[in-house]
Amino acid sequence: MxxxxxxxxxxxxxxxxxxxxxxxxxxxxxxxxMFTPSNIASLIDQNAYVFILxxxxxxxxxxxxxxxxxxxxxxCFMGAIAGVFSVINHVNTPLTLILVLVVGIxxxxxxxxxxxxxxxxPWIATLAGYLAFRGLGTQxxxxxxxxxxxxxxxxxxxxxxxxxxFETPWGEYNIPCILLGVIGAAAVVVLNFLSRARxxxxxxxxxxxxxxIIMSVIExxxxxxxxxxxxxxxxxxxxxxxxxxxxxxxxxITEKTTIGRHFMTVGxxxxxxxxxxxxxxxxxxxAYLNMSxxxxxxxxxxxxxxGSANSFAxxxxxxxxxxxxIVGGVSAxxxxxxxxxxxxxxxxxxxxxxxxxxxxIDQDWIKIVKGLVLLAxxxxxxxxxxxxxxxx
Amino acid sequence: MAKVLxxxxxxxxxxxxxxxxxxxxxxxxxxxxxxxxxxxGAGKSTLMNVLSGIYPFGTYEGDIVYDGEVxxxxxxxxxxxxxIVIIHQELALIPYxxxxxxxxLGNEQGKKYxxxxxxxxxxxxxxxxxxxxxxxxxxxxxxxxxxxxQLVEIAKALAKHxxxxxxxxxxxxxxxxxxxxxxxxxxxLKSEGMTMIIxxxxxxxxxxxxxxxxxxxxxxxxxxxxxxxxxxxxxRIIKGMVGREITDRFPKRHDCEIGxxxxxxxxxxxxxxxxxxxxxxDDVSINVRxxxxxxxxxxxxxxxxxxxxxxxxxxYGIGISGSLILKGEELTLKNPRQAIKAGIAYVTEDxxxxxxxxxxxxxxxxxxxxxxxxxxxxxxxxDKEYLVAEEYVxxxxxxxxxxxxxxxxxxxxxxxxxxxxxxxxADPDVxxxxxxxRGIDVGAKYEIYCIxxxxxxxxxxxxxxxxxxxxxxxxxxRIYIMNQAKIVGEMKASDATxxxxxxxxxxxxxxx
Numbered sequence: 001m002x003x004x005x006x007x008x009x010x011x012x013x014x015x016x017x018x019x020x021x022x023x024x025x026x027x028x029x030x031x032x033x034m035f036t037p038s039n040i041a042s043l044i045d046q047n048a049y050v051f052i053l054x055x056x057x058x059x060x061x062x063x064x065x066x067x068x069x070x071x072x073x074x075x076c077f078m079g080a081i082a083g084v085f086s087v088i089n090h091v092n093t094p095l096t097l098i099l100v101l102v103v104g105i106x107x108x109x110x111x112x113x114x115x116x117x118x119x120x121x122p123w124i125a126t127l128a129g130y131l132a133f134r135g136l137g138t139q140x141x142x143x144x145x146x147x148x149x150x151x152x153x154x155x156x157x158x159x160x161x162x163x164x165x166f167e168t169p170w171g172e173y174n175i176p177c178i179l180l181g182v183i184g185a186a187a188v189v190v191l192n193f194l195s196r197a198r199x200x201x202x203x204x205x206x207x208x209x210x211x212x213i214i215m216s217v218i219e220x221x222x223x224x225x226x227x228x229x230x231x232x233x234x235x236x237x238x239x240x241x242x243x244x245x246x247x248x249x250x251x252x253i254t255e256k257t258t259i260g261r262h263f264m265t266v267g268x269x270x271x272x273x274x275x276x277x278x279x280x281x282x283x284x285x286x287a288y289l290n291m292s293x294x295x296x297x298x299x300x301x302x303x304x305x306x307g308s309a310n311s312f313a314x315x316x317x318x319x320x321x322x323x324x325x326i327v328g329g330v331s332a333x334x335x336x337x338x339x340x341x342x343x344x345x346x347x348x349x350x351x352x353x354x355x356x357x358x359x360x361i362d363q364d365w366i367k368i369v370k371g372l373v374l375l376a377x378x379x380x381x382x383x384x385x386x387x388x389x390x391x392x
Numbered sequence: 393m394a395k396v397l398x399x400x401x402x403x404x405x406x407x408x409x410x411x412x413x414x415x416x417x418x419x420x421x422x423x424x425x426x427x428x429x430x431x432x433g434a435g436k437s438t439l440m441n442v443l444s445g446i447y448p449f450g451t452y453e454g455d456i457v458y459d460g461e462v463x464x465x466x467x468x469x470x471x472x473x474x475x476i477v478i479i480h481q482e483l484a485l486i487p488y489x490x491x492x493x494x495x496x497l498g499n500e501q502g503k504k505y506x507x508x509x510x511x512x513x514x515x516x517x518x519x520x521x522x523x524x525x526x527x528x529x530x531x532x533x534x535x536x537x538x539x540x541x542q543l544v545e546i547a548k549a550l551a552k553h554x555x556x557x558x559x560x561x562x563x564x565x566x567x568x569x570x571x572x573x574x575x576x577x578x579x580x581l582k583s584e585g586m587t588m589i590i591x592x593x594x595x596x597x598x599x600x601x602x603x604x605x606x607x608x609x610x611x612x613x614x615x616x617x618x619x620x621x622x623x624x625x626x627x628r629i630i631k632g633m634v635g636r637e638i639t640d641r642f643p644k645r646h647d648c649e650i651g652x653x654x655x656x657x658x659x660x661x662x663x664x665x666x667x668x669x670x671x672x673x674d675d676v677s678i679n680v681r682x683x684x685x686x687x688x689x690x691x692x693x694x695x696x697x698x699x700x701x702x703x704x705x706x707x708y709g710i711g712i713s714g715s716l717i718l719k720g721e722e723l724t725l726k727n728p729r730q731a732i733k734a735g736i737a738y739v740t741e742d743x744x745x746x747x748x749x750x751x752x753x754x755x756x757x758x759x760x761x762x763x764x765x766x767x768x769x770x771x772x773x774x775d776k777e778y779l780v781a782e783e784y785v786x787x788x789x790x791x792x793x794x795x796x797x798x799x800x801x802x803x804x805x806x807x808x809x810x811x812x813x814x815x816x817x818a819d820p821d822v823x824x825x826x827x828x829x830r831g832i833d834v835g836a837k838y839e840i841y842c843i844x845x846x847x848x849x850x851x852x853x854x855x856x857x858x859x860x861x862x863x864x865x866x867x868x869x870r871i872y873i874m875n876q877a878k879i880v881g882e883m884k885a886s887d888a889t890x891x892x893x894x895x896x897x898x899x900x901x902x903x904x
Contacts, residue, residue: 198775202775204775204778256771256772256774257767257770257771257772258763258764258767258770258771258772259770261756261763261772264749264752264756265749265752265756265760268749268750268751268752269745269746269748269749269750269751271745271746272746272747272748272749272760273749273760274707274728274746275704275707275728275738275740275746275747276728276732276760276761276814277705277727277728277729277731277732277733277761278729279727279729331751335749335751335752336751
């Protein structure tokens, strides 16, 4: 049975198509402003934390629609901690990074223990963190600084999480950036054809050749446009490298490893998973430990981007990450979802945000639209699933 | 000739791509019990959903003539208003509400915004008495057994002034005593003038209560048998259901050598995880040999599943004591993972609840219990996984378009095959099969039996738990009889008859 059809391709890539259409729409509405190098760069810069927290939230949600409400407050807290170490006590940067990571791991382990072994419902356990860390973070900042913010982070710290590598003046073609684009594009094409060739060799069903070519052309086009635009803006943003690394790692974990499969199975049916020899508790523990570690990374990126730690940092980050997952087709009940889906979901929300801001639309309206998009995504998901159900 | 209460004429119902019902005709006389039998997916439930308005008027072709008039039901309320009440297979009672609250759910007594609780409970007690329940209507549902819950369902239906009662697999989760009580209640209700349609897989029950039996196959009505004039033996009904005669319901095992003792459990005692003073398995000792099929017969609640799961890496119960000897070596298995590693597999009775992940594909489910065999490091070899799943689909003749199909979309029999494939791929020495043929149709049962035989031939040890006597007797080499947490008898299958097995249980019950 050949399942390849235009309809299936469209169905599978609905969200990607929606993202493209929305992007084009805002580019037209802003008179091309959306598509300028600096706006593309800031789209990545502003939303980097959503992708990173989204990866962690995806892992939590896979285990059964579980969420972590504490990430936003924890970003604030970790920013303050990093500031206390690095700025107030002049701890050198490598040691600062190790110390904040340790703090993150301790919180993750405690949270994981509470949820996995004491069976406290995740939203309650993390609601506690949501309240406590915002208060704690703010108190630390007020205590150590008159302005209730810590700035003047050392350059060695900022360079790891923000800025650009091999920076060139605005408007010039940045060669390393384009080179990275070419390498990335080539890698995608090679992987596409290798995987197709392997399937053909083993006699599996494959999509037609022209489809693989079309998909490769589209992917190369997207990567190269991005690379050229970023190169005009001065080079490769450091956060982009972090993003690529995190997304590739989590993409591999969810798609190709037994660990990822265990996460999906626990979310799909916890009892089945237990009786199949999977350690459900360890999986839940790992989900929240992992979330905390990624939250530390997000906190460092956000702190470096603003060059300061303040008590407003991380507000609503947890909701952004959850929204990105939901819009990206991650099941709210657990058991299914992909990193690619989450990325598209996060990008869609980011594009709507930026597009409407560039059109000088009021923040309240942006919230209304984002709410509707979230709802529409879930409704669409449920309706399309209904259509697949067989008669009984 | 009695008056015809219901006539469904040339009902045709199509789903996208599938004709679920094709020109179905059904005549039900007033005051009779009419049985509807057929394999899973034959269209029985679809037909009843058409009748009760779950599939509204206009989505099907044909006419429903009820009580002399053509009816157009748009929703369940419409059919209930006419007195057609359906009791679904899965109980629809809310555990933490009282019997009375449940009975009048959606049919609350009293004024619009003011429920009259006195009236509710008085009425509820009245209907409970009609079905022979002595419980107070203020008892919580969770505190009564499934047998009684089923009776509450019937009382609930009566409270809706039902004239035509449809029971979908009413005894599927009941033990034999409770089943018999339910069937007798049906007979009593019939004598009081109630008309009933029963859907059931248990053909002995059908023969026991039904006045007419309509056989449905592949979306069409094949025949209607009259209990008074026609042969309604099980063999005759099965012939109608599968379209051929199954001469031997249990395939023979040839050239199967029974070897040494593979697994032995001695003085095994298990306590209930919540009521920690209650023994659910009491000093049980059993063994199984290589290439042997050992049956464990017992009524529901006898402690069979609890025994099996506690052996399988202590996945059930607390305070477990006793020794487990596998291949001559005493082992302590702390969790299912260790049990799987040691070579034990537990094939659950509840394939949807804890056997399969319905939202995942056949492929993913097949590899689940032995993913390590398909991966190096922690990377899964997806090509190998695909091939393994393909192999088992072919070996077990699972009907599916591809191994990428979601398990939730398969029929019960095919789901059971995927569940077996999952555990066969884990390559255990001992397979504990808990009710391996529950809720699947006759044809698929036969195929499952053949698989069990193949496993025994391949030198596996099989423990088969079942509450169907003919199945235990037909499939086992040796039979343990379990009652009230204890093993109360052991016999060779060649010596076993339904009578002496039941005698064992009755005797142990009277001793206690």
